[in-house]
Amino acid sequence: VQLVESGGGLVQPGGSLRLSCAASGFTFSSYYMRWVRQAPGKGLEWVSEINSSGGTTSYADSVKGRVTISRDNAKNTMFLQMNGLKPEDTALYYCARKYGSGYDYWGQGTQVTVSS
Numbered sequence: 001v002q003l004v005e006s007g008g009g010l011v012q013p014g015g016s017l018r019l020s021c022a023a024s025g026f027t028f029s030s031y032y033m034r035w036v037r038q039a040p041g042k043g044l045e046w047v048s049e050i051n052s053s054g055g056t057t058s059y060a061d062s063v064k065g066r067v068t069i070s071r072d073n074a075k076n077t078m079f080l081q082m083n084g085l086k087p088e089d090t091a092l093y094y095c096a097r098k099y100g101s102g103y104d105y106w107g108q109g110t111q112v113t114v115s116s
Contacts, residue, residue: 001023001024001025001026001097001105002023002024002025002107003021003022003023003094003095003096003097003105003106003107004021004022004107004108005019005020005021005093005094005095005107005108005109005110006019006020006021006022006110007019007020007110008093008110008111008112008113009111009112009113010113010115011085011112011113011114012114012115012116013085013086013087013114013115013116014084014085015085015114016081016082016083016084016085017082017085017112018079018080018081018082019035019079019080019082019093019095019110019112020077020078020079021033021035021077021078021079021080021095021107022076022077023076023077023078023095023097024076026097028071028073028076029052029053029073030052031052031097031098032049032050032051032052032097032098033049033050033071033078033095033096033097033098034046034047034048034049034050034095034096034097034098034103035047035048035049035069035078035080035093035094035095035096036093036094036096036103036106037089037091037092037093037094037112038091038092038094038109039088039090039091040090040091042091044094045060045062045091046060047059047060047062047063047067047080047093048060048063048067048069048080049069049098050069050070050071050078052073053073054070054071054073057069057070062088063082063089066082066083066084066085067080067081067082067083068080068081069081078095080093082112085112085114086114087114087115088114089112089114090112090113090114090115091111091112092109092110092111092112093109093110093111093112094106094107094108094109095107
């Protein structure tokens, strides 16, 4: 199983980024997937989840209305479109494969920094 995130970077407050997660080594279309993040000095925070078909999504209150999770099962890829970014969104963002109430695999992360 391999999960590779990309798309992070430095952006000004109010800006946008689109994160991608390329999956391989398993049947991507069979699994719920999640985005989680870890801000400096803080624990892991769940950001968003998408079901296996992409038809059902959920979001943390901290990002609801500003981010959109999606997936392309034909390309084994998941996305996180983030708009209206705030400094408190600064974190290392991971994609993770859902397992039970947690995750069993995650990637190396992509850094998102929101600063003027």
